[in-house]
Amino acid sequence: MDIVVCVKRVPLTQEVDLEIDPQKKEVRKDMLAYSINEWDNYAIEEAVLLKEKFGGDVTAVTVGVEDDEEVLRRCLAMGADRAIRVEPGDLSLDPFVISRILAEVIKGVKHDLVLTGVQADDVNDGAVGTMLAEHLGLNHAAVVTRVEPEGNEATIHIELEGGTDEVSKIKFPALLSIQTGINEPRYVSIMGIRKAAKKELKVVKVEELGLSEDDLTPWVSVDEVFLPPETEGAEIIEGDPGTVAEEILRIIKEKGVST
Amino acid sequence: MGEIFVVVEHRDGELREITQQMLWKANELCQSLSNTLTAVIIGGKDEPFIQELTERADRVIVVEDERLKDFNGDYYKEILYRLIQERHPLLTMIGHTPWGMDFGPPLSIKTGFPIATDCVDILVEDGRLKAVRQIYTGKLFSKVSFKESDGYLITVRSGAFPPDKAGEHKGEVIKQEMPADLPEVGKEFIAFEEAAAGEVDITQADLLVSIGRGIGEEDNVAIAKELADMMGGVLSCSRPVVDKNWLPKYHQVGTSGKSVKPKVYLALGISGAFQHVAGISGAGTIIAVNKDKKAPIFRVADYGVVDDLFKIVDALKERLAA
Numbered sequence: 239m240d241i242v243v244c245v246k247r248v249p250l251t252q253e254v255d256l257e258i259d260p261q262k263k264e265v266r267k268d269m270l271a272y273s274i275n276e277w278d279n280y281a282i283e284e285a286v287l288l289k290e291k292f293g294g295d296v297t298a299v300t301v302g303v304e305d306d307e308e309v310l311r312r313c314l315a316m317g318a319d320r321a322i323r324v325e326p327g328d329l330s331l332d333p334f335v336i337s338r339i340l341a342e343v344i345k346g347v348k349h350d351l352v353l354t355g356v357q358a359d360d361v362n363d364g365a366v367g368t369m370l371a372e373h374l375g376l377n378h379a380a381v382v383t384r385v386e387p388e389g390n391e392a393t394i395h396i397e398l399e400g401g402t403d404e405v406s407k408i409k410f411p412a413l414l415s416i417q418t419g420i421n422e423p424r425y426v427s428i429m430g431i432r433k434a435a436k437k438e439l440k441v442v443k444v445e446e447l448g449l450s451e452d453d454l455t456p457w458v459s460v461d462e463v464f465l466p467p468e469t470e471g472a473e474i475i476e477g478d479p480g481t482v483a484e485e486i487l488r489i490i491k492e493k494g495v496s497t
Numbered sequence: 498m499g500e501i502f503v504v505v506e507h508r509d510g511e512l513r514e515i516t517q518q519m520l521w522k523a524n525e526l527c528q529s530l531s532n533t534l535t536a537v538i539i540g541g542k543d544e545p546f547i548q549e550l551t552e553r554a555d556r557v558i559v560v561e562d563e564r565l566k567d568f569n570g571d572y573y574k575e576i577l578y579r580l581i582q583e584r585h586p587l588l589t590m591i592g593h594t595p596w597g598m599d600f601g602p603p604l605s606i607k608t609g610f611p612i613a614t615d616c617v618d619i620l621v622e623d624g625r626l627k628a629v630r631q632i633y634t635g636k637l638f639s640k641v642s643f644k645e646s647d648g649y650l651i652t653v654r655s656g657a658f659p660p661d662k663a664g665e666h667k668g669e670v671i672k673q674e675m676p677a678d679l680p681e682v683g684k685e686f687i688a689f690e691e692a693a694a695g696e697v698d699i700t701q702a703d704l705l706v707s708i709g710r711g712i713g714e715e716d717n718v719a720i721a722k723e724l725a726d727m728m729g730g731v732l733s734c735s736r737p738v739v740d741k742n743w744l745p746k747y748h749q750v751g752t753s754g755k756s757v758k759p760k761v762y763l764a765l766g767i768s769g770a771f772q773h774v775a776g777i778s779g780a781g782t783i784i785a786v787n788k789d790k791k792a793p794i795f796r797v798a799d800y801g802v803v804d805d806l807f808k809i810v811d812a813l814k815e816r817l818a819a
């Protein structure tokens with residue numbers, strides 16, 4: 239079973255005081271640390287697990303700058319056979335453009351299955367995966383928490399709200415957007431990454447794909463980013479941990495909970 | 498004068514709350530744009546909520562067929578594509594739910610209409626539609642505009658608008674057959690499967706001590722469990738704690754876990770992603786402890802503590818033991 243996995247490198251923003259760039263279109267990213275998008279980490283693990291069970295090739299693809307190769311090397315260390323980076327130059331990217339580019343690349347790679355994450359942890363669009371399915375004419379399912387292939391189809395679990403799963407059958411070739419928790423992503427060591435350096439990492443310039451200007455024009459663009467409106471927000475309890483603890487216990491009691 | 502479509506989300510003969518929320522916003526938009534509101538039901542024969550929707554929309558289009566009884570995104574996409582071709586709605590609103598995420602983006606590609614996903618607001622500025630989204634898990638807002646087009650698609654975050662049911666419309670019902678020439682669908686529904694009940698029921702607790710990724714490692718879960726026991730509360734958690742198998746699924750709070758309604762919810766090391774806070778809207782009082790003073794959880798909490806959760810947990814235990 240040949241599998242293509244789409245992965246993205248995203249900035250880590252928890253515990254960071256985000257600053258907006260002067261154009262007000264993005265946050266300042268120069269100070270941020272990056273990592274593989276959490277959902278994509280589960281997707282690449284799932285691909286490698288399926289490959290270990292059923293054989294076949296795993297290709298990891300990203301649309302991104304040279305620094306983003308870090309996540310491709312990580313995928314290679316986890317067990318991907320090859321990786322492709324598409325250099326977007328100074329294109330503005332939105333889910334339409336990204337999915338259009340990915341579709342063009344994936345057309346040239348044998349695939350029974352294409353995996354993406356449910357969403358990217360930076361823009362939280364949750365759109366690229368199923369758009370890509372439409373470009374490629376693939377059967378698809380979103381928010382998948384289990385994949386059990388059998389011949390040329392798979393039984394899948396789709397996560398709905400409130401702990402309900404939808405069980406469905408889907409025919410290959412198919413695209414699945416993978417939800418966190420589907421597996422336990424393996425640990426990647428520095429040694430592992432070094433060893434995987436021998437594997438193929440191909441860089442393609444977006445111009446080489448023969449896409450039209452329409453294909454590379456975003457459908458949605460950011461006017462402005464801004465900090466959340468200052469609503470009332472929480473009343474902050476100040477003081478040393480002892481004082482704070484006393485205050486928390488007082489509030490809990492006041493609300494009618496006996497501790 | 499154009500139309501606004503609201504794609505009705507329903508399951509097992511019941512409307513999902515997101516439908517009410519979208520109708521509320523669509524009504525407001527229709528007033529400022531002088532558009533008319535069309536609720537689109539794709540479902541089985543005689544879904545029981547058709548009448549209710551006539552009070553909330555100018556018209557209710559019902560496409561019914563036994564094959565549409567269970568959701569299938571491929572059918573939704575094809576049917577909506579044809580309805581859009583036929584009626585040219587300016588805006589089609591879809592829930593940003595697992596189902597909306599399944600057919601919304603493909604419908605955008607198929608119609609050529611741009612889509613903005615997971616939107617918390619929809620605005621009209623200088624006669625043009627704009628959408629407001631959250632990025633970086635709610636730490637930042639982003640206002641977006643669309644490429645010029647004959648129509649637009651927006652998926653709406655649940656909880657973004659009130660579930661208000663008031664409506665004085667007397668909408669007409671337009672029943673349509675399922676088109677005969679639909680392509681074969683690639684996905685076949687088998688069954689719904691409910692999560693198994695657990696040892697504890699977090700929905701019944703008065704006090705929840707809830708941990709997030711900030712708990713750091715598996716061994717630390719015991720520290721929080723001990724605190725919950727000392728306080729007479731129940732331990733719950735955010736999704737990453739379950740994803741890592743540090744706690745069983747029945748502890749999880751949020752859209753894909755449980756909605757809870759404790760008197761007090763003590764959130765330790767939880768950032769406050771919307772999928773989490775959607776599960777605690779019924780909580781009486783929310784107290785959040787987080788190292789990051791900009792964590793979105795502080796926007797929904799009643800009380801906040803900006804500190805290391807372990808320091809606070811230790812101090813709480815000390816006071817309780819004394």
Ligand SMILES: Cc1cc2nc3c(=O)[nH]c(=O)nc-3n(C[C@H](O)[C@H](O)[C@H](O)COP(=O)(O)OP(=O)(O)OC[C@H]3O[C@@H](n4cnc5c(N)ncnc54)[C@H](O)[C@@H]3O)c2cc1C
Nearest residue numbers: 709710711735736751752753754766767768772773788806
């Ligand atoms: C379809 C879908 C469904 C989902 N359903 C759910 C759901 O039901 N429930 C749910 O919870 N999530 C759900 N999620 C995931 C959700 O989007 C977030 O990823 C998740 O809620 C984040 O969990 P968290 O706050 O624990 O972790 P993070 O976002 O990583 O936040 C950890 C927080 O801990 C703080 N912290 C770290 N160390 C400390 C310390 N020592 N002391 C104090 N604070 C500390 C950090 O500042 C940070 O704010 C869903 C996502 C999708 C796409």
Ligand SMILES: Nc1ncnc2c1ncn2[C@@H]1O[C@H](COP(=O)(O)O)[C@@H](O)[C@H]1O
Nearest residue numbers: 244300301354355357358363364365366
């Ligand atoms: N630049 C990119 N390169 C490769 N894959 C991407 C890129 N952006 C998004 N994806 C894939 O699409 C999924 C959903 O992203 P999004 O729609 O942006 O939330 C991600 O989890 C990735 O699998």
